[in-house]
Amino acid sequence: MAHPVHRPRRLRRSAALRDMVRETRLSPTDFIYPLFVVEGRDVRRPISSMPGVFNFSLEHAVKEAKLAKSLGVPSVILFGIPDHKDARGTQAYATDGIVQRAIREIKSAEPDLQVIADVCLCEYTDHGHCGVLDGNHVANDATLPLLAQMAVTCAQAGADIIAPSDMMDGRIGAIRKALDEVKHQDTPIMAYSAKYASGFYGPFREAAQSTPQFGDRRGYQMDPGNVREAIRETALDVEEGADFIMVKPALSYLDVIRALRENFDLPLAAYNVSGEYAMLKAAGQNGWVDYERVMLEVLTSIKRAGADLVITYHALEAAKLL
Numbered sequence: 001m002a003h004p005v006h007r008p009r010r011l012r013r014s015a016a017l018r019d020m021v022r023e024t025r026l027s028p029t030d031f032i033y034p035l036f037v038v039e040g041r042d043v044r045r046p047i048s049s050m051p052g053v054f055n056f057s058l059e060h061a062v063k064e065a066k067l068a069k070s071l072g073v074p075s076v077i078l079f080g081i082p083d084h085k086d087a088r089g090t091q092a093y094a095t096d097g098i099v100q101r102a103i104r105e106i107k108s109a110e111p112d113l114q115v116i117a118d119v120c121l122c123e124y125t126d127h128g129h130c131g132v133l134d135g136n137h138v139a140n141d142a143t144l145p146l147l148a149q150m151a152v153t154c155a156q157a158g159a160d161i162i163a164p165s166d167m168m169d170g171r172i173g174a175i176r177k178a179l180d181e182v183k184h185q186d187t188p189i190m191a192y193s194a195k196y197a198s199g200f201y202g203p204f205r206e207a208a209q210s211t212p213q214f215g216d217r218r219g220y221q222m223d224p225g226n227v228r229e230a231i232r233e234t235a236l237d238v239e240e241g242a243d244f245i246m247v248k249p250a251l252s253y254l255d256v257i258r259a260l261r262e263n264f265d266l267p268l269a270a271y272n273v274s275g276e277y278a279m280l281k282a283a284g285q286n287g288w289v290d291y292e293r294v295m296l297e298v299l300t301s302i303k304r305a306g307a308d309l310v311i312t313y314h315a316l317e318a319a320k321l322l
Contacts (some may be wrong), residue, residue, distance in 0.1 A: 024304040028072035028319035030115065032269065032311040035076050036207050037102040039059045039083045042195040048097035049203035050274055051281045053313050055081065058098075058105050065106045065113055071319040075114040077163060077311060078102050081123055081209050088132055089124030093149040096217040100157040107158040116161040116190060117154035119147055119175070130166040130220065138220055140168050147171050155184040161244070163190040165299065167220045173240035188243035190269060194230035194256055195248045197221035200275030226286065230256050231263050238264060247307070251298060254305040261306025270307035272299065277313040292321060 011021050036055045038045070043057035054066055065076050078097030082091035091097045103115050121143065122130045131143030143166065151162045162179070164171050172191050179187050197218040205211040222229060234245050245264060247257045248271035257270050280298065284291025295314050302310050312318070 005134075024300055026299055026303060026318065026322055028265055028315075028322055029074055030299075030303060030308070030310055031073045031307055031315035031319065032075040032077050033064075033068045033073050033104075033315035034079065034311060034313060035061050036079050036081060037098055038081045039098055041217055047203065047207045049206050049278050050252035050313065051278075051285065052317075053207060053274075053277075055207065058102055061102055061111045062105050065115075066110055068316060068319075069110050069113045070102045070322075071316055073315050073319050075116060075161075075309075076106070077116040077118055079118050079123060079207075080105075085124055085126040087126060089121035090148065092119075092121050092124035093146060093153050095153050095156070097153070100153050103154060103157040103159050114160045115158065116163050117151070117157075117159035119150050119154065119162055120166040121146060121150075122166075122212075123209065126213070130217065131168055138168075140170070141219075142162040143168050144174040148174045151175040152178050152182055152184070153188045155179055156182070159187070161188050161190050163246075165191065165192040165195060165248075167192065167195050167217075167222070169236075169241070172242050176241035189241060191234075191237040191242035191273075192245060192248055193234040193237045193245040194253070194260065195221055195243065196224050196253065198224065198249050198252070198273070198275075200249045200252065200273045203274035203278045224252075226258055227256055231259060234260055234264060238266060242266065244269055244309075246271060246311075249276060250302045250307070250310070251276045254301060257305040257307050258301065267308045268306060269309040270302050270305075271310060272302060272310055272312035272314065274313065280314075292317070296321065 011017050013020040038055045040057045044060050045052045045055040078099050082098050106115050120130050122128055129138050133139040244267045247253050250270035250272045261268055283289045299318055
């Protein structure tokens with residue numbers, strides 16, 4: 001029997017060889033760490049469906065941001081949960097809103113940390129939808145000025161990047177115009193370009209207290225069966241002035257990440273969402289998987305698919321291991 005000429009196993013023989021030829025590498029600088037900020041003092045409230053994730057009052061959010069920076073994670077993305085919610089989400093764009101204050105506090109404590117402001121109304125509306133309502137319908141065009149106003153107040157508070165997650169048509173253009181008009185033309189936009197109507201968002205809705213009070217978000221978030229639509233949505237965002245593009249969720253949409261990577265040359269982020277995090281945590285806590293090993297494998301798969309940046313609740317744990 002002839003011996004094989006080609007022996008790929010030669011390069012797997014030792015840890016040093018495997019490391020030498022590894023194609024995809026993870027670094028703490030790849031990660032963006034989400035923080036949920038709430039009103040009050042000395043609040044560090046655990047999220048039951050997301051072990052290790054908390055609602056933080058401002059002083060604890062600052063401590064968590066400083067910890068992220070110390071571990072080499074260069075960016076956080078902020079989600080604000082106000083005490084008062086109303087039909088128009090007015091606390092989303094209040095100059096003294098919870099997320100605007102969090103931006104100022106974190107930037108004051110860690111000026112070199114990149115602070116990203118998630119721009120959407122769902123955490124701020126009493127009905128839990130991502131825009132203002134016309135009856136039971138989310139009114140696209142009436143929502144755009146409010147998103148633009150939120151983007152402006154966040155930029156003026158010191159946000160380094162604005163990240164619209166609402167999936168309203170035309171919101172990137174509206175936000176870009178509004179930022180430019182107040183001389184924030186250098187503030188980049190990270191567009192949630194391909195955000196799917198996913199069942200993986202459940203734990204986030206507990207953390208952000210943003211569950212819709214009626215219906216669902218399928219009328220504005222994307223259908224999970226579509227890939228070509230993701231390319232079209234992203235092309236529109238790029239045309240309107242997006243500086244980054246994003247896929248959300250990540251793990252069940254690796255093919256979408258790859259499709260966007262092959263079609264666009266902008267920096268590409270992927271959101272490793274709450275349900276993906278919660279499943280892995282549960283499996284690890286039950287001893288069904290080696291949690292740390294599988295966590296790094298999942299994050300590597302997202303980057304290998306084409307993501308430059310990964311928004312992940314695993315950020316600090318992964319950074320410690322790396």
